[in-house]
Amino acid sequence: MTTEQPRKPDEQQPAEPSVEVGQIEESELSNLPPGGNPAAQEPQGSTQVLESAEQQTSRPVPEARERRHPTPAEADVTLDERGLALSSLLRQTLDQYQPQMSAVVGDVVATVEPHQVFDAAQKLRDDPETACDYLRCLSVVDYEDRFEVLYHLFSLKKTHRFVLKVNLPYDDPRIDSVISLWAGADWYEREAHDLFGVVFDGHPDLAPLLLWEGFEGFPGRKSYPFNDYQEW
Numbered sequence: 687m688t689t690e691q692p693r694k695p696d697e698q699q700p701a702e703p704s705v706e707v708g709q710i711e712e713s714e715l716s717n718l719p720p721g722g723n724p725a726a727q728e729p730q731g732s733t734q735v736l737e738s739a740e741q742q743t744s745r746p747v748p749e750a751r752e753r754r755h756p757t758p759a760e761a762d763v764t765l766d767e768r769g770l771a772l773s774s775l776l777r778q779t780l781d782q783y784q785p786q787m788s789a790v791v792g793d794v795v796a797t798v799e800p801h802q803v804f805d806a807a808q809k810l811r812d813d814p815e816t817a818c819d820y821l822r823c824l825s826v827v828d829y830e831d832r833f834e835v836l837y838h839l840f841s842l843k844k845t846h847r848f849v850l851k852v853n854l855p856y857d858d859p860r861i862d863s864v865i866s867l868w869a870g871a872d873w874y875e876r877e878a879h880d881l882f883g884v885v886f887d888g889h890p891d892l893a894p895l896l897l898w899e900g901f902e903g904f905p906g907r908k909s910y911p912f913n914d915y916q917e918w
Contacts, residue, residue, distance in 0.1 A: 687816055688892055688894045694727050696806060708825065709774070711834060721797050728747060728854075734783070739809045755777040763784075765789050765792065765794065766792070768787050768825040768846075769789065769792060769794060772794045772846055772848070773787060773789065773794045774817065774846055775815060776794050776810075776816070776879065777796070777851065779810065779813050779815065779816050780796055780798065780806055780809060780810070783799070783802045783806050785797055785798050785806070786798075790849070793847065793848075793849050794847075794848055794849065795836075795848075795849040795850075795918055796848065796849070796850055796916055797852065797853070798850065798851075798852055799852070800852050800853070800854055801862075802852075802858075803835075803837075803850065803852045803861055803862060803864075804862040804863075804864060806850060806868075807837060807864050807867055808837075809851055810848060810850065811837055811867055811868075813842075816844070816848065817843045818839035818840065818841050818842045818843065818848060818875045819840075819841060819842055819843065820841070820842055820868070820870075821837060821838070821839060821840075821842045821864070821867075821868035821870050821871055821874070822838040822839065822840045822847070822872065823838040823876065824836070824837055824838070824874035824878060824885060825838070826878045826881070826882045826906065828882065828906065828907050828908050830856070830908055830909070832853050832854060832855060832856050833853070833854040833855075833856060833882060833884060834852075834853055834854075834891070835852050835853075835861060835878070835884065836849055836850070836851050837849065837851075837864070838848040840890060856864045858885075859882065859883060859884040859885065860884070860885040860887060861884065861885070861886060861887070862886070862887050863875055863886035863887060863888040863889040865886075865888070865889055865890070866888070872889075873895060875889050875892070875896050875897040876889075876892055876893065876894070876912075877896060877908075878892075880894055880895050880896045880897050880904075880906075881904055881906025881907075881908060883907070884905050890916050
């Protein structure tokens with residue numbers, strides 16, 4: 687029985703024999719693959735692999751389903767029994783503002799006019815039935831012809847939630863600040879001003895929160911030219 691002797695560290699493996707062009711018959715030159723290396727033979731089955739990959743990439747992609755928000759008429763359809771009760775409560779509480787009622791992903795939404803937003807928000811906070819003592823979030827949506835500002839409200843006492851919505855004109859997005867109602871609105875409003883250019887009248891300091899002084903444009907808007915942006 688023979689065993690293979692370990693190779694010494696300084697011992698080099700013999701180099702693979704190279705083929706000189708002069709050693710090849712002229713009749714064999716025409717059969718050489720591109721590059722002139724006889725060892726560079728195309729593996730068998732590669733054509734089939736490429737064709738299989740092309741067939742996979744050529745499969746039709748299923749069309750994406752169109753996403754849309756429910757219309758006001760569909761609001762009651764998307765709510766459960768508790769949601770229907772909250773929708774009725776919100777409509778009664780804001781009745782003097784004649785809100786447009788809707789529902790998105792199970793949340794009850796009331797849309798009011800821009801000049802009504804502060805009074806409506808205060809009503810939802812102070813009314814004992816709604817008692818919205820916590821502002822969960824303030825978000826802005828750019829629809830390219832208008833801005834949608836949404837106040838996501840929650841009641842720690844009642845454990846229910848509402849959304850107060852307002853539409854602002856694209857050329858002059860301005861609305862009253864709610865920082866005096868919920869102190870947590872401070873950073874939300876500064877962020878919305880940073881990214882979308884929404885002005886919150888009555889805010890004590892709309893200094894940049896995410897950007898820096900002198901930054902040009904509003905990167906949250908769909909019209910912002912990201913392709914032309916240069917950091918340095």
